Amino acid sequence: xxxxxxxxxxxxxxxxxxxxxxxxxxxxxxxxxxxxxxxxxxxxxxxxxxxxxxxxxxxxxxxxxxxxxxxxxxxxxxxxxxxxxxxxxxxxxxxxxxxxxxxxxxxxxxxxxxxxxxxxxxxxxxxxxxxxxxxxxxxxxxxxxxxxxxxxxxxxxxxxxxxxxxxxxxxxxxxxxxxxxxxxxxxxxxxxxxxxxxxxxxxxxxxxxxxxxxxxxxxxxxxxxxxxxxxxxxxxxxxxxxxxxxxxxxxxxxxxxxxxxxxxxxxxxxxxxxxxxxxxxxxxxxxxxxxxxxxxxxxxxxxxxxxxxxxxxxxxxxxxxxxxxxxxxxxxxxxxxxxxxxxxxxxxxxxxxxxxxxxxxxxxxxxxxxxxxxxxxxxxxxxxxxxxxxxxxxxxxxxxxxxxxxxxxxxxxxxx
Numbered sequence: 001x002x003x004x005x006x007x008x009x010x011x012x013x014x015x016x017x018x019x020x021x022x023x024x025x026x027x028x029x030x031x032x033x034x035x036x037x038x039x040x041x042x043x044x045x046x047x048x049x050x051x052x053x054x055x056x057x058x059x060x061x062x063x064x065x066x067x068x069x070x071x072x073x074x075x076x077x078x079x080x081x082x083x084x085x086x087x088x089x090x091x092x093x094x095x096x097x098x099x100x101x102x103x104x105x106x107x108x109x110x111x112x113x114x115x116x117x118x119x120x121x122x123x124x125x126x127x128x129x130x131x132x133x134x135x136x137x138x139x140x141x142x143x144x145x146x147x148x149x150x151x152x153x154x155x156x157x158x159x160x161x162x163x164x165x166x167x168x169x170x171x172x173x174x175x176x177x178x179x180x181x182x183x184x185x186x187x188x189x190x191x192x193x194x195x196x197x198x199x200x201x202x203x204x205x206x207x208x209x210x211x212x213x214x215x216x217x218x219x220x221x222x223x224x225x226x227x228x229x230x231x232x233x234x235x236x237x238x239x240x241x242x243x244x245x246x247x248x249x250x251x252x253x254x255x256x257x258x259x260x261x262x263x264x265x266x267x268x269x270x271x272x273x274x275x276x277x278x279x280x281x282x283x284x285x286x287x288x289x290x291x292x293x294x295x296x297x298x299x300x301x302x303x304x305x306x307x308x309x310x311x312x313x314x315x316x317x318x319x320x321x322x323x324x325x326x327x328x329x330x331x332x333x334x335x336x337x338x339x340x341x342x343x344x345x346x347x348x349x350x351x352x353x354x355x356x357x358x359x360x361x362x363x364x365x366x367x368x369x370x371x372x373x374x375x376x377x378x379x380x381x382x383x384x385x386x387x388x389x390x391x392x393x394x395x396x397x398x399x400x401x402x403x404x405x406x407x408x409x410x411x412x413x414x415x416x
Contacts, residue, residue: 256282
């Protein structure tokens with residue numbers, strides 16, 4: 001009897017040990033699965049200011065898979081904003097991290113550091129839930145869920161909107177909008193746009209450099225303004241998306257119409273007020289480079305405006321022709337080389353472009369001097385070329401997004 005009881009007890013112990021081992025194995029399998037399913041970030045192109053997050057101050061000609069513990073521990077990235085040489089990351093939990101060049105205070109960490117090699121949380125925004133971010137040439141903007149907007153970085157053209165021309169190395173709330181509800185900010189090279197939701201509808205404001213008409217606040221050329229002023233030319237139009245880069249601006253209306261103003265895109269003259277570009281297509285996204293624009297239609301087609309440097313837009317015949325259309329608005333042209341493909345995402349750097357197809361393929365073209373096309377060379381490309389993130393990635397499910405700064409590119413793959 002005693003022997004039988006001991007055998008039963010031994011079996012029970014063995015069973016418990018096996019259960020624990022199985023539980024450990026299950027936990028390990030779950031961890032491996034979660035690690036495999038984690039969001040992945042790649043970067044390539046100009047990296048001498050630390051903007052690539054590789055911890056190497058050098059350019060990269062091919063996509064580099066990043067290992068950024070400070071970023072991954074903060075949560076998944078919902079938005080990346082790439083500026084002149086700095087990056088702003090917004091997590092799904094409303095937290096902000098920045099890295100790259102910080103010599104004007106654009107990183108928001110309270111100092112004017114030359115460069116920061118890895119993502120660092122912006123502590124001044126810790127008590128806010130941030131919903132949208134933007135990165136200009138050397139300034140940054142942040143919008144909270146309560147409708148506040150904060151800016152930091154270079155303020156020498158008034159682009160921070162604080163009523164002076166000072167630079168700030170920590171985010172400062174723009175007092176003009178304290179009693180309004182801001183939805184978006186767009187930071188250009190030396191100017192900013194803000195979209196605010198008010199009782200009369202959505203209103204657009206501009207501040208900073210206005211010498212090319214990029215603020216659309218006056219029928220005269222304005223050198224600069226340091227407090228927000230209402231943009232003219234949108235009476236009866238509901239704007240839902242804004243974009244700024246270089247010395248020009250763009251917006252999309254609720255009914256998918258495109259408007260541009262500021263430095264002429266493919267036209268010889270600047271536009272001091274918003275120009276509606278007629279099209280049979282309805283647009284869902286617009287992005288700007290220094291000399292060009294890309295727009296994405298509701299049915300996945302990509303159109304371009306302007307672009308006559310470094311082949312950043314794909315059809316030299318059309319861009320050459322548009323230069324001679326003196327005084328006329330630039331013409332929307334479909335991007336060649338994407339026929340039969342539906343595009344899900346678009347991005348524009350200073351002088352290069354990137355798209356993601358519905359199948360998750362990344363294609364780039366334009367200026368390639370720093371390797372920002374991710375093709376393994378420094379050559380320019382006049383038509384879209386496919387970027388490889390590695391064979392194991394090409395067949396994974398999930399969504400891929402791209403973001404471009406001045407001479408560098410990021411890609412984010414999120415699990416399904």
